[in-house]
Amino acid sequence: MTSTNGLEITVDGLEGGDSAVTVMLVGSLDTTTVEEAQKMLLEVLEKLEIGDITVDFSELTYISSAGLRVMLLLNKEATDKNIKLKLRDMRQSVREVFDMVGFTALFTVE
Amino acid sequence: MTSFAKRILMVTISTIAVALLALSAVLFINIFLIDQQITDTTETTSNRTEDEILMSVNYNNSKSASKIMQQALARMISSSEDYLTFVKIYASEISHEYGTEFSGDPIEYDYMSYSPETSSQTVENDRNTFRFLPTMFEEVKTNLPNTILQIAVTTENGVMFSDISLKGLHYDFRQRDFYVDVKNSQECKSSAPYIAYSTGKQVLSYSCPIYSDDEFMGVLAFDFLFDDLAKTIFQNDANLDNIFILSEDLSTIVPVMDDIESYDLFRSYDADIKKLLADAVKSPSVLQNVTIGNRYLEAAYVSMWKMPVLLVLEFEEHTGVASLVKNNMDSLSSDLQNIVESRLFVTLFIFLVSIVIVVLVGFFITRLRVNKLAQPVTDLVEKVRLIGEGILEQDFTNIDSNDEIAEIAKEVEKMANSLKEYIYNVEQKTSEEERVKAELTIAHRIQTSMVPERFVDETGRDISVSGVMRPAQQVGGDFYDYYFLDDKNFIITIGDVSGKGISAALFMALAMNFLKYEVAFLEKDESVAVAMSRVNERLAEGNDAAMFVTCFVAKVNIETGEVEYCNAGHNPPLKISADGEVTEISNNKKAEFPLAVLDNVTYTSETFTLDKGSGILLFTDGVTEAFNKEHEQYGISRLIEYLHNTFERTILNPGATINSLLSTIEEFADGETQSDDITALLFKRSRDAEVQWLRVLPVVEKFKPISRIISEDMLYNGFSEQSVSKAAIAFEELFVNVARYSGTDEILVEFFIQDDEYIIHIIDSGKEFNPITNETPDITSSVADRKIGGLGIFMAGNLLDEFSYAYKDGKNVTTLGVNRSE
Numbered sequence: 001m002t003s004t005n006g007l008e009i010t011v012d013g014l015e016g017g018d019s020a021v022t023v024m025l026v027g028s029l030d031t032t033t034v035e036e037a038q039k040m041l042l043e044v045l046e047k048l049e050i051g052d053i054t055v056d057f058s059e060l061t062y063i064s065s066a067g068l069r070v071m072l073l074l075n076k077e078a079t080d081k082n083i084k085l086k087l088r089d090m091r092q093s094v095r096e097v098f099d100m101v102g103f104t105a106l107f108t109v110e
Numbered sequence: 111m112t113s114f115a116k117r118i119l120m121v122t123i124s125t126i127a128v129a130l131l132a133l134s135a136v137l138f139i140n141i142f143l144i145d146q147q148i149t150d151t152t153e154t155t156s157n158r159t160e161d162e163i164l165m166s167v168n169y170n171n172s173k174s175a176s177k178i179m180q181q182a183l184a185r186m187i188s189s190s191e192d193y194l195t196f197v198k199i200y201a202s203e204i205s206h207e208y209g210t211e212f213s214g215d216p217i218e219y220d221y222m223s224y225s226p227e228t229s230s231q232t233v234e235n236d237r238n239t240f241r242f243l244p245t246m247f248e249e250v251k252t253n254l255p256n257t258i259l260q261i262a263v264t265t266e267n268g269v270m271f272s273d274i275s276l277k278g279l280h281y282d283f284r285q286r287d288f289y290v291d292v293k294n295s296q297e298c299k300s301s302a303p304y305i306a307y308s309t310g311k312q313v314l315s316y317s318c319p320i321y322s323d324d325e326f327m328g329v330l331a332f333d334f335l336f337d338d339l340a341k342t343i344f345q346n347d348a349n350l351d352n353i354f355i356l357s358e359d360l361s362t363i364v365p366v367m368d369d370i371e372s373y374d375l376f377r378s379y380d381a382d383i384k385k386l387l388a389d390a391v392k393s394p395s396v397l398q399n400v401t402i403g404n405r406y407l408e409a410a411y412v413s414m415w416k417m418p419v420l421l422v423l424e425f426e427e428h429t430g431v432a433s434l435v436k437n438n439m440d441s442l443s444s445d446l447q448n449i450v451e452s453r454l455f456v457t458l459f460i461f462l463v464s465i466v467i468v469v470l471v472g473f474f475i476t477r478l479r480v481n482k483l484a485q486p487v488t489d490l491v492e493k494v495r496l497i498g499e500g501i502l503e504q505d506f507t508n509i510d511s512n513d514e515i516a517e518i519a520k521e522v523e524k525m526a527n528s529l530k531e532y533i534y535n536v537e538q539k540t541s542e543e544e545r546v547k548a549e550l551t552i553a554h555r556i557q558t559s560m561v562p563e564r565f566v567d568e569t570g571r572d573i574s575v576s577g578v579m580r581p582a583q584q585v586g587g588d589f590y591d592y593y594f595l596d597d598k599n600f601i602i603t604i605g606d607v608s609g610k611g612i613s614a615a616l617f618m619a620l621a622m623n624f625l626k627y628e629v630a631f632l633e634k635d636e637s638v639a640v641a642m643s644r645v646n647e648r649l650a651e652g653n654d655a656a657m658f659v660t661c662f663v664a665k666v667n668i669e670t671g672e673v674e675y676c677n678a679g680h681n682p683p684l685k686i687s688a689d690g691e692v693t694e695i696s697n698n699k700k701a702e703f704p705l706a707v708l709d710n711v712t713y714t715s716e717t718f719t720l721d722k723g724s725g726i727l728l729f730t731d732g733v734t735e736a737f738n739k740e741h742e743q744y745g746i747s748r749l750i751e752y753l754h755n756t757f758e759r760t761i762l763n764p765g766a767t768i769n770s771l772l773s774t775i776e777e778f779a780d781g782e783t784q785s786d787d788i789t790a791l792l793f794k795r796s797r798d799a800e801v802q803w804l805r806v807l808p809v810v811e812k813f814k815p816i817s818r819i820i821s822e823d824m825l826y827n828g829f830s831e832q833s834v835s836k837a838a839i840a841f842e843e844l845f846v847n848v849a850r851y852s853g854t855d856e857i858l859v860e861f862f863i864q865d866d867e868y869i870i871h872i873i874d875s876g877k878e879f880n881p882i883t884n885e886t887p888d889i890t891s892s893v894a895d896r897k898i899g900g901l902g903i904f905m906a907g908n909l910l911d912e913f914s915y916a917y918k919d920g921k922n923v924t925t926l927g928v929n930r931s932e
Contacts, residue, residue, distance in 0.1 A: 063839075
């Protein structure tokens with residue numbers, strides 16, 4: 001079921017000082033998990049001076065409007081810092097939510 | 111004593127003394143030799159082990175293997191040059207040392223070939239000029255044994271001389287490539303392998319020009335068998351287990367090791383080998399490798415004697431230093447055994463000869479037939495040897511002796527017999543165990559398929575039932591069953607045979623089928639107790655094993671909820687009422703015997719009514735008697751408590767409840783071995799409207815458990831993952847909204863199915879608020895000026911098939927609906 005899980009976030013590439021960072025979201029991005037996610041994602045953004053962030057959606061099973069808001073916030077902050085944000089490998093159900101609210105056009109979705 | 115007798119005694123004593131001395135000397139020498147050999151062998155093995163460990167370590171670094179490949183290639187190239195040099199020397203010898211002055215018989219005509227156009231005068235001249243050739247051919251063959259196939263000199267006049275018979279051949283070899291190449295380039299050449307006309311074998315040819323005073327006279331050519339060349343180069347490489355040289359199309363040219371069949375490799379259907387070869391051909395000169403089991407193969411596509419070939423080396427992988435040491439120790443022990451055995455044989459032989467001599471002398475002196483003593487020993491030795499080889503059928507009756515030898519013979523015979531018996535037993539036991547294991551696996555499958563699978567009453571959704579049977583061993587003595595007897599009567603039953611394993615399983619199959627049969631043939635007015643009595647008669651009759659089975663059968667009228675049941679000694683099932691009360695269904699009238707205990711028992715049935723939204727759990731004592739590590743039982747009170755706490759879900763979904771009950775028991779047992787068969791069956795009557803509800807505090811996080819329950823219920827009722835996902839997102843948005851902003855004390859969530867639509871009501875007593883009037887956000891605006899907010903409500907409206915709001919009796923009621931069909 002879609003909203004039974006919590007959320008795990010792993011960040012790859014930040015420690016090595018790379019300019020390309022990959023963030024992996026595993027589980028469910030909903031009202032209960034969104035606070036943690038927002039904190040972590042903005043932290044990543046803060047540490048990164050230049051380069052780009054790729055968010056791997058392949059293991060994200062559920063996203064609600066709360067989750068969409070975090071992505072929107074992240075996108076705004078990234079644009080301000082001139083950092084490129086890419087979303088990768090969305091599942092069909094998550095993709096449909098993105099499509100429905102027109103976010104697919106706002107983000108670089110791969 | 112007479113002097114004659116004394117002399118006989120003296121001769122006997124001295125003979126024996128001499129024989130003993132000789133014997134001692136032989137024994138001493140042999141012991142010395144054995145000791146020496148043991149020391150040598152041990153030392154050799156020790157050194158070898160050391161070397162091999164080093165090699166194994168290197169090998170494991172996987173560097174030495176490719177080093178061997180490099181060495182192999184280097185050797186190929188240098189040997190090719192060696193042979194060419196060799197031919198060059200002879201070509202120059204023909205030009206200088208041999209000459210027309212050489213006296214001797216010219217070559218025979220059978221060893222010459224020339225075209226019919228060549229004049230006989232020219233032929234004679236050349237034959238005379240090259241009259242030294244037979245002598246030279248002999249010399250070459252002495253210097254280059256084995257590998258050489260043919261030596262030939264072709265003159266500029268078109269005459270060919272050879273060391274092998276060319277009888278009947280009239281061919282002008284000046285037209286051939288080798289001749290033309292060498293003549294034009296004035297250099298020595300080696301050819302790519304080709305098929306020799308004379309032998310049909312793959313041949314490599316090395317050719318050099320012959321000059322006389324700077325005048326080109328012809329070509330000297332040596333032919334070598336490709337096979338022989340390759341073998342000469344590689345066969346002494348101890349590091350390799352095998353080498354294959356393959357042509358480009360992977361047809362083999364030569365396996366270098368004699369005892370290995372070449373097509374081992376290229377006929378291999380092993381995909382890894384095929385890939386190895388293909389990779390090697392694809393990238394010339396690049397080393398490829400692959401490990402398959404304990405085979406390690408390296409391949410490279412290289413130029414070998416000017417011909418592109420695949421060189422494949424094979425190494426047997428060393429599994430490690432430990433196994434290497436073990437192998438060498440094994441071989442050491444067998445070496446030592448051989449030494450000891452062979453030396454002992456010599457010793458024994460000399461010993462026997464000495465005995466024979468002593469016996470012969472003794473025979474002449476004392477006329478005693480001592481040799482009679484030796485024969486049984488020899489016989490016995492032979493028989494023991496045969497026993498050692500595994501031929502256990504030996505006849506010991508002809509060991510003609512009455513002393514210790516006879517006793518030893520008897521013991522040996524006993525030993526052979528026990529060996530025979532032992533081997534027979536081992537063979538029997540092994541095959542027996544295998545057979546029983548296989549049959550138990552099949553039996554397990556058969557038994558599992560005997561009880562019904564998960565069941566949902568698709569037509570009316572009036573009832574729902576789910577069962578599980580988990581034997582402690584492969585097969586068990588528990589069973590459960592459920593089926594419609596007719597349109598409105600549903601049968602549920604459970605049973606537990608005394609004991610476990612195969613005997614219990616057989617009895618279980620019998621009982622289950624008798625019961626099904628007798629219930630099916632009940633008259634309209636007969637109760638299930640009648641069927642129970644009949645089954646008891648059948649089982650009690652001829653029950654020599656004195657087994658019995660406890661059994662509970664109930665017939666449920668799915669319209670009225672009237673339950674008629676009969677309990678033959680089974681533990682009382684539990685009734686779970688719609689309000690969560692859990693009670694035992696006990697026999698009120700009288701306790702009944704288990705089936706098959708006594709014949710002529712009349713069983714009685716009892717009745718109760720099962721309300722809608724209530725359920726019955728049938729189970730065997732394996733459930734309540736599951737033990738944990740502290741030897742505590744799970745127990746009836748824990749079970750009742752569990753059902754009471756989860757009763758809402760129990761009535762919702764029997765399948766999920768049964769599964770989570772099993773997990774709960776497993777958790778309780780905490781790895782302790784299951785000691786008894788665990789069987790349980792849960793039956794429920796559905797609620798009328800099936801309106802389910804949950805009342806929670808207005809806490810945002812509460813959406814999650816409620817969402818989970820609704821999702822489970824939707825999936826159980828056949829809604830698609832997609833519908834479930836839509837409902838979940840919309841529910842989260844609206845619930846969170848209410849929890850955050852309404853100011854209510856609590857939130858009531860109702861959910862139910864109505865005309866194939868799944869409906870969720872979110873009801874709160876907070877301030878009046880209609881979420882639907884909320885304005886639609888502009889989803890086309892760019893990210894920078896996009897406002898965060900209103901998105902959730904917009905999404906809910908988009909996801910839902912029904913989305914409505916009402917304010918009545920001081921309460922906000924938001925209705926969410928998702929259709930079944932998508």
